[in-house]
Amino acid sequence: MAPSSQRTTFLGRQWFRFGRDQRLLVSIFIVSLFAVSTSWIGVHEAERRLLESEASATAIHWARFLQEEVSEFDEILSSGLVTAGDQRVFDFASRAGRVFSYEIIRPDGGTALSSWVGNFGRHYDPVAFSRVLETQQPLVSVVENEHLDGRLMMAGEAYVPLVDYGRVKGIIKVNVDMTDRAAILGSIRNFALAGLASLLVAIGGLCGAFVWRNIRERDQELREIISSRERVIAAEQSISALHSQNQMILNAAGEGIFGLDLQGCTAFINPAGAEMIGWTPAELIGRRPHDIMHHTRGDGTPYEFADCPTGLAIRQGMPQTISDEVYWRKDGTSFPVEYTSTPIMGEDGGVSGAVVVFRDVTERKREEAAQQGRSKVLERLASGARLDEVLTIILQTVEEVQPESRCSILLLDKETQKLRTGAAPSLPADYNAAVDGLPIGPDIGCCGTAAYTGERVVTCDIAADPKWMPFRDLAAQAGLRACWSEPIGSRDEILGTLAIYHGECHTPDQSEIDVVRTAAHLAEIAIKRKRAVDALQKAKEEAELANRSKSEFLANMSHELRTPLNAIIGFSEVITKQLFGSVGSERYVDYANDIYDSGVHLLNIINDILDVSKAEAGKLELHETVVDLGNSVASALRLLKERAENGNVKLSVVAPQDMPSIWADERIIKQILLNLLSNAVKFTPAGGEVTVEAVSEPGGGLAIHVRDTGIGISDEDLPAVLTPFGQVESSLSRKHAGTGLGLPLVKRLAELHDGTFELQSTEGEGTTAIVRLPASRLLDGDAAARDADTATGTS
Secondary structure, three states, rough: OOOOHHHHHHHHHHHHHHOHHHHHHHHHHHHHHHHHHHHHHHHHHHHHHHHHHHHHHHHHHHHHHHHHOOHHHHHHHHOOOOOOOHHHHHHHHHHHOOEEEEEEEEOOOEEEEEEEOOOOOOOOHHHHHHHHHHHOOOOEEEEEEEEOOEEEEEEEEEEEEEEEEEEEEEEEEEEEEOHHHHHHHHHHHHHHHHHHHHHHOOHHHHHHHHHHHHHHHHHHHHHHHHHHHHHHHHHHHHHHHHHHHHHHHHHHHHHEEEEEOOOOOOOEOOOOOOOHHHHHHHHEOOOOHHHHHHOEEOOOOOHHHHHHHHHHHHHHOOOEEEEEEEOOOOOEEEEEEEEEEEEEOOOOOOOEEEEEEEEOOHHHHHHHEEEEEEEHHHHHHHHHOOOHHHHHHHHHHHHHHHOOOOEEEEEEOOOOOOOEEEEEOOOOOHHHHHHHHHOOOOOOOOHHHHHOOOOEEEOOHHHHOOOHHHHHHHHHHOOOEEEEEEEEEEEOOEEEEEEEEEEEOOOHHHHHHHHHHHHHHHHHHHHHHHHHHHHHHHHHHHHHHHHHHHHHHHHHHHHHHHHHHHHHHHHHHHHHOOOOOOOOOOOHHHHHHHHHHHHHHHHHHHHHHHHHHHHHHHHOOOOEEEEEEEHHHHHHHHHHHHHHHHHHOEEEEOOOOOOOOOEEHHHHHHHHHHHHHHHHOOOOOOEEEEEEEEEEEOOOOOEEEEEEEEOOOOOOHHHHHHOOOOOOOOOOOOOOOOOOHHHHHHHHHHHOOEEEEEEEEEEOEEEEEEEEEEEHEEEEEHHHHHHHHHHHHHO
């Protein structure tokens, strides 16, 4: 065999034997052949890459489709059984997606479901299976299988894990038929190569450049397809993660959440929502929840879907929020809910369904009802309602919060130690009459025992409780099966019991106990308030009786004292004036004068006491006539003129010229003026002034002001001086004599004339006493003349 260098030399010599044109043709042929070969290899590689990309993307797509649409993977993995709905999904994938083979593989390697038949295809690749189990990531590839008819088949093969909360519960293996696509790509390849060959024969260099550019463009396209596929896979992974996250949120939510399609049928529901209504999610999927749990209103009337806010959210595309409706459970019971139905908007701006979020507001409704009941009870207590009315409101509140209950309140009579019916609005009258007067004891029903022990007593089944032996027939006739009694008051002072009855065996839960404990506390407040009011009324009546007795005693004693005082005053005056001859020593005359002054002073005090007593006892009568107020004022000033001059106090009057006459008791009007002026002069120091002023009132009345510049009274002492015998100074330190009856007497005398009395004073500056007479007491000139004629009997 010749060495390679010798062969090269031989070929070189043979090459140069050809002519230039021949060499050119050979060169063109060689270049064309090389270009065609290169083009063939490039197109074939591009075809292979494109086929792999499309096969992989298609296989992973349909595997994801089956993963999302098949609903019963758990049942398939456990028993290999396929529901009709899931079978339709598989059939659809076979028809629409050219899925000619699929398998559901358990984590232990066993096949739960397989569409493989005969010798075609192959079982899963253990290496690929193990890799997917380990990485929990999809694995795709392109495989060639020989069909039963002998033809070669191209397929895209995908392994996709079924992940549940971080655990692979199975793997979907999908084979997608890509033979037709491969044939199309092969035809495209052959056509391209034929064209390329033709062009390369004509212009080899241009064809080569064109083929190379085409290869580069196809390579770029393949790169873009691969990149797109990677983005799709990343998006699908992101969507899968988001789906898992949303599922976790739905499962963890405490509120009920379900989704609706455009027909109002359930698309999904979370565990909390299914538990609230007592249905399983599988029972609700595909059914309209309105027909299952929202078909009837709380008052029992039918609820049409056309009126349902959930349907309105879908039809109108606007969120609907409802706070006062009911949902119905599978067992036929209902519970109050508030819910929000929010439409789901599609990419085209249209509504594709709705999501409803609802919550059970039973506890909130109970608390609201209890709060309203407490407020109503407190309002009735504040308004002074009867005890039985307040207790009835308390029981009605408990029965509203606990709809299956009937209640009563029994009051304990301390003297007899028996329970008396306080209120029982829902119990039969015969039953209430029978338990009225129930004695208390350790084994006397629930109420008798609770009142005796001061502790809660619960009987879940009256028929089986020995404490109820004497009352079983009575309870059965009233339809009562369970009872529990809450004592009212503290253990040291039991006021009664609050009993709750049920028609079926029942044990109270903590929420019921809290409601009844609050009701018992309200009942305790009501009962104690009633007792306090009764005690206060009794004390008031006793005080009024004592006050009347005092007034009657003072009136009687004043009459008894005035008779001997009149004799003392009269005889002392005779001795002082020595009407029947000289008494001898002048000292006797002085003594008699002192006796006279003391008697007159004591008589004035007794007269004031008598007037106050008469006023308090309602026995002071008015002798009304026409009174010239100006003359009355002048008369009072004359009587006090000497006392004022002795104290260096100036007296003055400020009154209109035509001061009106009044219809009044003239003696009492003068007494009012004298008392006010005496007080003013007494408490005004030397150099001060006392002024009497008549002022017209806005309503047509008249006010008499007696104003002084005396020592005044502090604000805290004003109430004391208006009470009988009330004085600011103590008996040991006071500087001014007096009994403290003057101002209280003026107040009562003014009220007898339908008027009022007011005292205004500033300590150290002076005091103003104001007597107001109503317009009905004022008379004009003609009326005064007519009334004067009537009073004197003239015509």
